[in-house]
Amino acid sequence: MIRLKNVAKIYPPNIVGLEGVSLHIQPGEFVSVVGQSGTGKSTLAKLLFAEERPSRGCIEIGGWDISRIKEKDIPILRRQIGVVFQDFKLLPKKTVYENVAFALQVAGERPRRIRDVVPRVLKIVNLDQKAGRYPTQLSGGEQQRVAIARSLVHQPKVLVADEPTGNLDAINARDIIDLLQRINEFGTTVLLVTHNREVVNRVKKRVITIDDGVIVSDIEQGRYKI
Amino acid sequence: MFVSSYRITKFALQNFWRNFWLSIITLSMLVLTLVTINILLVLNFVTNQAIQTVEERIEVSVYFDKEVEQSTVDSAVEYLRGISQVRDVVVVDPEKALENFSKNHKDDESIMASLEELDSNPFGPTLIVKSYTAEDFDIILDALENPEFSDFIREKDFSDYQAIVSRIKDTTDNIRFFGMVMSAVFLLIAVLIVFNTVRIGIFIHKEEIGIMKLVGATNWFVKAPFILEMIILSFVAVGIVVLVSYPVLAILESKFALFFGGVQVGLINYFEINGLNIFGTQLMVLIAITVISTLLAMRRYLKV
Numbered sequence: 001m002i003r004l005k006n007v008a009k010i011y012p013p014n015i016v017g018l019e020g021v022s023l024h025i026q027p028g029e030f031v032s033v034v035g036q037s038g039t040g041k042s043t044l045a046k047l048l049f050a051e052e053r054p055s056r057g058c059i060e061i062g063g064w065d066i067s068r069i070k071e072k073d074i075p076i077l078r079r080q081i082g083v084v085f086q087d088f089k090l091l092p093k094k095t096v097y098e099n100v101a102f103a104l105q106v107a108g109e110r111p112r113r114i115r116d117v118v119p120r121v122l123k124i125v126n127l128d129q130k131a132g133r134y135p136t137q138l139s140g141g142e143q144q145r146v147a148i149a150r151s152l153v154h155q156p157k158v159l160v161a162d163e164p165t166g167n168l169d170a171i172n173a174r175d176i177i178d179l180l181q182r183i184n185e186f187g188t189t190v191l192l193v194t195h196n197r198e199v200v201n202r203v204k205k206r207v208i209t210i211d212d213g214v215i216v217s218d219i220e221q222g223r224y225k226i
Numbered sequence: 227m228f229v230s231s232y233r234i235t236k237f238a239l240q241n242f243w244r245n246f247w248l249s250i251i252t253l254s255m256l257v258l259t260l261v262t263i264n265i266l267l268v269l270n271f272v273t274n275q276a277i278q279t280v281e282e283r284i285e286v287s288v289y290f291d292k293e294v295e296q297s298t299v300d301s302a303v304e305y306l307r308g309i310s311q312v313r314d315v316v317v318v319d320p321e322k323a324l325e326n327f328s329k330n331h332k333d334d335e336s337i338m339a340s341l342e343e344l345d346s347n348p349f350g351p352t353l354i355v356k357s358y359t360a361e362d363f364d365i366i367l368d369a370l371e372n373p374e375f376s377d378f379i380r381e382k383d384f385s386d387y388q389a390i391v392s393r394i395k396d397t398t399d400n401i402r403f404f405g406m407v408m409s410a411v412f413l414l415i416a417v418l419i420v421f422n423t424v425r426i427g428i429f430i431h432k433e434e435i436g437i438m439k440l441v442g443a444t445n446w447f448v449k450a451p452f453i454l455e456m457i458i459l460s461f462v463a464v465g466i467v468v469l470v471s472y473p474v475l476a477i478l479e480s481k482f483a484l485f486f487g488g489v490q491v492g493l494i495n496y497f498e499i500n501g502l503n504i505f506g507t508q509l510m511v512l513i514a515i516t517v518i519s520t521l522l523a524m525r526r527y528l529k530v
Contacts, residue, residue, distance in 0.1 A: 049440075071445065079442035089437050106443035108230045150441065 001027040001158065001189045002048065007057030009043050009213075017043040018213045021057070025191065027157070030184040032192045032200045035210040041193045044210065045162040048191065049081050050074050062157060079107055082151030082159040082188075086166035088143045090135040090150075096122065097131040100150045107154070121149040125179060141172030148179060158189045165196055177202060230447065237451035238458060241427050249459065252416075252423045256463035256516070259412040260508055264467060266405040267504065268475070268493065272482060273398040275491045280394065285356045286366055287383040292320070292350040294378040299351045302375040306355055309369055311362035316354040323349035350380065360392070417519045424452050424523035435528070449524055456516035464509045471497065 002025040009017035018040045025031050035041050046052040047059055050069050058067050066077060090099050097118055104114045122128040125145040135143050144164055151159060161180060165173035177192075177199050184190045194200060200207055209217040242249045290299060299317065306315045318326065324347050331337045341348075357366055370382060428435070438448050475494050482491045497504065 075439075075442045075444045078440065083440060089433075089440065091434055091437060102437070103441035105233055106438045106441060106447055108233075108447070110229055154442065 001025050001029070001062060002191070003058075003060040004047075005058040005060075007047065007054045007059060009040075009047065009052060010055040016040075016213045017052075018047075018054075018210075021210075021213075021215055023208060023215065023218065025189060027189055028184070028187050030181065030190045030192070030203065030205040032194060032203055032205065032207045033210060034194060034200055034207055036195060039210045040213040041195070041210055042162055043213075045083075045160050045191070045193050048158070048160050049083050050077055075107075079154045080156055080158070082148075082154070082156035084144070084147050084151050084159070084161040084164045086163035088135070088140075088147045088167075090143055090146055092135050095132050095134055096127055096138070096146050096149075099135070099146055100153060103150045103153045117153050121152045124152065124183075125149040139172065140168050141175050144168060144172070144176050145179065148176070148183070152183065156188060158191065159183060160191045160193070162193045163195070164192070165194065165199055170198065173199060174202065234447065234450040234454055238454035241431070241451055241455045242458065245423065245427055245430065248423050248426060249455075252419050253459050253463055253466075255412065255416040255419045256459060256512060257466050259409065259416045260463060260467040260512070261470075262405060262409045262412050263508065264471065264504075266402060266409060268478065269398060269401060269405065271493060271496055272491055273394065273402075276394055276486070279486060279489065281357075281359050284360060284363065285354050286363075286370070288353040288355060288370060288379055289323075289381040289383070290350040290352065290375075291378050291380050292348065294350055296351075298375050298378055299353070302372075303353060305372060305374070306353070306366070306369060309365065311357055311365045313356045313358050315356075318352040318354060320347050320349045320351060323352045413515070417515060420456060420516050420519040421523045424456070424520045425527050427452060427455070428524070428527045449528065452524060452528075453517055453520050456520045457513055460509060460512040460516050464505055464512060467508075468501075468505055 002023075004021050004023050007021040008019050011017055021040075021044065033041050033044060043052060047054055048061065050066055053069075054067050058065060060066070061077070061081070064077070069077060091102065094102060100118045100121060101114050104117060109117075119128060119131070122131055125148055127142060127145055127149065130138065130142065135146065138146065144167075148159075148161075148164075159180070164176050164180070168176060173196065180190050180192060181203065192199075192203070204221055206221070207217075207219050208215055288302075290302075303315050303317060306312050327349065328338070328341065355366055357363055367382070370376060370379065435448055472494075475497055479491065479493045482493065483489065
C-alpha cells in the first residue's frame with residue numbers, strides 16, 4: 001500500500017528531516033510511528049499527503065509514485081488519503097454536519113451523495129445526534145471525531161493521523177484510538193503518528209520508531225521503547 | 227460542473243458579505259473610475275457637438291461691386307464650388323441683399339436714415355461661402371484672391387470663428403487631459419484596492435483555504451471564488467453607472483440645450499445608440515483589470 005525507498009527530506013540550509021527512510025506498509029495494516037518531538041514523524045506524514053516533497057528517494061501509494069507529483073494531481077491524492085491532525089482543523093462557523101460535508105462539497109460531489117454519506121460517517125464516529133452543533137459546543141474528543149468523520153467521507157484507502165490524541169485527555173485519547181482501530185478493521189490502512197506511550201502500548205500493532213530522521217526500529221507487534 | 231459552479235458562486239458571495247465594507251470600498255472605487263471615464267466621454271461628445279455647431283455657422287460674405295457683370299459672379303461661384311473645402315455657395319442678388327441688410331439693421335436709426343438718403347440700391351451681388359471646418363477658412367480666403375474676380379470684390383466679411391474653435395479645443399483639451407489623469411489615478415487606486423481586498427480575503431479565509439486544500443479541493447476551486455467575486459463587483463459597478471447615467475444625462479441634456487441656445491446636443495440619443503458598446507467595453511475592460519489584479523494578489527499571497 002505504502003512504499004518508501006531511501007527517502008530523504010532536507011530543509012534549507014542543511015537540516016535533516018528524514019534520511020534514508022525505507023519502509024513498506026501492507027494494505028489494511030495499522031502502523032504506529034513513534035519518536036520524540038522533532039525527530040521527523042510529522043515530516044513522514046506530510047510526505048504521504050504531499051504537503052512536503054522528498055529531497056531524495058521514492059514514495060509510492062497504491063502503486064502511484066507521488067515523489068514528483070504534479071500540482072494538479074495533489075487534490076486527487078488527498079481524496080484518497082484521509083488526514084487527521086492534533087488541532088482538528090475544523091471550521092468554527094460551520095456545524096458538525098457542514099464541516100464533514102465541506103470535504104465533499106469542495107470535491108464537487110452532488111448534494112444527493114452528500115446527504116447520503118455524511119449521516120453515515122457521523123454514525124460511525126457516533127456523532128449523528130450532534131450534527132447541528134458547532135465545534136465550540138463539542139469536547140476535544142468529539143471535535144477529533146468530527147475530523148475523523150471528515151477524513152472518511154472519500155472512503156480513503158489510507159488514513160494518516162498526525163498526533164490525533166495530542167490535545168486530548170486520557171479517556172478521549174482512548175476513544176479516538178479505539179475509533180481508529182475500528183476504521184482499520186473495516187480495511188483502511190492506518191498510519192498513526194504519535195509520541196504517546198500509552199496509546200502505542202494499547203494498540204499492540206506494528207511500531208516504527210524514528211530518531212533524528214532515521215528509522216531505528218520496526219517491530220511487528222511493538223511497544224513504545226524510547 | 228453545475229454543482230461546482232453553484233458552490234463557487236456561493237463562496238464568492240460569502241466572501242462579499244464577510245468583507246462587506248471592504249467590498250463596498252472596492253465597488254466605490256470601481257464606480258468612481260467608471261464615472262470619471264464617462265464624464266470624459268460626455269465631455270468629448272459635447273465638445274465635438276460645440277465645434278460642429280460653430281463650424282456650421284462659419285461663412286464668408288463676399289460683396290461684389292455694384293457694377294460687376296453677372297458672368298464674373300457666375301465664374302466666381304463655379305470656381306469656389308470646385309474647391310473641396312467649400313461646403314456651399316449661396317448667391318444673394320442685390321435686392322435680397324438690401325432687404326437682408328434693412329432687416330438686420332432696422333433698429334439702427336442712423337443706418338436706416340443713410341439708406342433712405344441713397345437714390346439707388348447700394349448693394350451689388352453677394353456670395354455667402356460656407357466651409358466644412360474652421361481650418362478651411364484660410365484656403366477660401368486665398369481662393370478669393372483669384373485675379374479673375376478679386377478686383378470686383380468690394381469687401382469680404384467674416385467672423386473669426388477659427389479663434390473660437392481653437393479656444394474651445396484648447397479648453398477641452400486641458401479638461402480632457404486632467405480627466406485622463408484623474409481616470410488613470412482612480413484606476414490605479416481601484417487596482418490597488420482590488421489587490422488589497424483579495425489579499426485580506428485570503429488572510430481571512432486562510433484557515434478555510436488550508437482545510438479546502440487538505441480535503442482535496444482543486445486549485446481552481448480555491449481560486450475561483452476570489453475571481454468570481456471581482457467579476458460580480460465589476461458587473462455591479464457597471465450596473466450602478468448605467469442606472470445613474472440616464473437621469474444624469476437627462477439633466478445634462480437640458481443644461482446643454484440652454485447653453486447652446488435651445489439646440490439639443492443629442493447626449494441621451496448618443497448613449498442610447500452607443501450605450502451597449504460603451505458600457506459593454508467598460509465592463510470587459512473592468513473585468514480584465516480586476517481579474518488580473520486578483521490573479522496577481524493570489525500569485526503573491528495564495529499558495530495552493
